[in-house]
Amino acid sequence: MLPWSSPLAGRFEELVVDSAALRGNPLGDPHERPLLVYLPPGYDEDEAKRYPTVYVAQGYTGHIAMWWNRVPFRTPYPELADAMFARGEAPPAIVVYFDAWTSLGGSQFLDSPGTGQYHTYLCDEVVPFVDGRFRTLAARDHRAITGKSSGGYGAMVTAMLRPDVFGALATHAGDALFDVCHRAEFPRCARQLRDRAGGSYETFLEEFRQRSIPREGDIELLEMYAYAAAYSAEPDGRVLMPFDANGQVVPEVWQRWLACDPVVMAGQEQYAEALRSMRGIWIDAGRRDEYYLDLGASAFLDRVLAAGVQQQQVYFELFDAGHGGIEYRYPLALAWLCERLQG
Structure with missing residues (x-):
């Protein structure tokens, strides 16, 4: 050692x-x-x-x-x-x-x-x-x-x-x-996104890319977006999140995540x-x-x-x-x- x-x-x-x-x-x-x-x-x-x-x-x-x-x-x-x-x-x-x-x-x-x-x-x-x-x-x-x-x-x-x-x-x-390891995080992410970026992932990502050092909570928000980019992106590249502004599941998007579980x-x-x-x-x-x-x-x-x-x-x-x-x-x-x- x-x-x-x-x-x-x-x-x-x-x-x-x-x-x-x-x-x-x-x-x-x-x-x-x-x-x-x-x-x-x-x-x-x-x-x-x-x-x-x-x-x-x-x-x-x-x-x-x-x-x-x-x-x-x-x-x-x-x-x-x-x-x-x-x-x-x-x-x-x-x-x-x-x-x-x-x-x-x-x-x-x-x-x-x-x-x-x-x-x-x-x-x-x-x-x-x-x-x-x-x-x-x-x-x-x-x-x-x-x-x-x-x-x-x-x-x-x-x-x-x-x-x-x-x-x-x-x-x-x-x-x-995923029902256990991911779904419970949706309300937490929705709250952070609301309080830090007005509920907009576009705003969060723009600000994140301008920072030289990540802020507390950045990686957790980025991680959820990265999963969505892998599991529930549209053919044109648009990323659909599996939860809404209140942290509630969006069923049709969540089913796409579950298909990857x-x-x-x-x-x-x-x-x-x-x-x-x-x-x-x-x-x-x-x-x-x-x-x-x-x-x-x-x-x-x-x-x-x-x-x-x-x-x-x-x-x-x-x-x-x-x-x-x-x-x-x-x-x-x-x-x-x-x-x-x-x-």
Whole structure:
């Protein structure tokens, strides 16, 4: 736990993906995106050996440089993962840290006219880019996606939407059970929007973009808008909010959000079939999660099992923690996934 970086047993390659899918996106965000690819110990010694691949999705406001953020007495995840491979606690794998940040703070890893084609970018551009440059086992049974919070959401929905690309997933406190984790926030957001921007998101966004440092409450309002941009944007890019000026639900917009809820999706046969095809599904959360994503995890587990996924395909745990500071859980899921991606 030194306050500076430790020597790595494996190594990283830093690349840039020039994305056709993100070119001309509605937010004007860059279409050239950074990519970090971790190559495990031994990768350079045996030029014939191929490896399974695990893709890592970040939570809301996450961007790729933040993987190296270092706080006292804690080790960044890339170093935790490298140490795990160095100790031989998991079969070696290539780990891909990709970027899906937007100027709203996140994309939810979906295609949306409000943010851009981030689902297409990941599945149809980033994955082939990595397979074309590194010695991967280039098949869905040897490829997984993992993430925490909004990244956990991305892991769940991406695996359900594209089981041809990903054959396993891990979600740490992923956004799920929207009735519980999101709906209760609507009155709070409506009140803040009223008091700070006259009830207008357009006013709030204009003022936010002019500030050099976010004010208290900015990120909470921006986060809700970012979700709406992902879940309920119109074809022309106009973003519809799921609540009115009094914080009451707008039913027709809320239904669009619910259609994106992993718990709701898992109850539909097309996605249930995708879940049944997974080689492994890891679900965990802190039992004191401030956003009640422990309840979302339990609800997703219930739907996964109801879909016919065999118990031996699933790992589930509620552990003693809140929402933050759970990076020590990520290598546990990574090792579990790597075991299931072999062969």
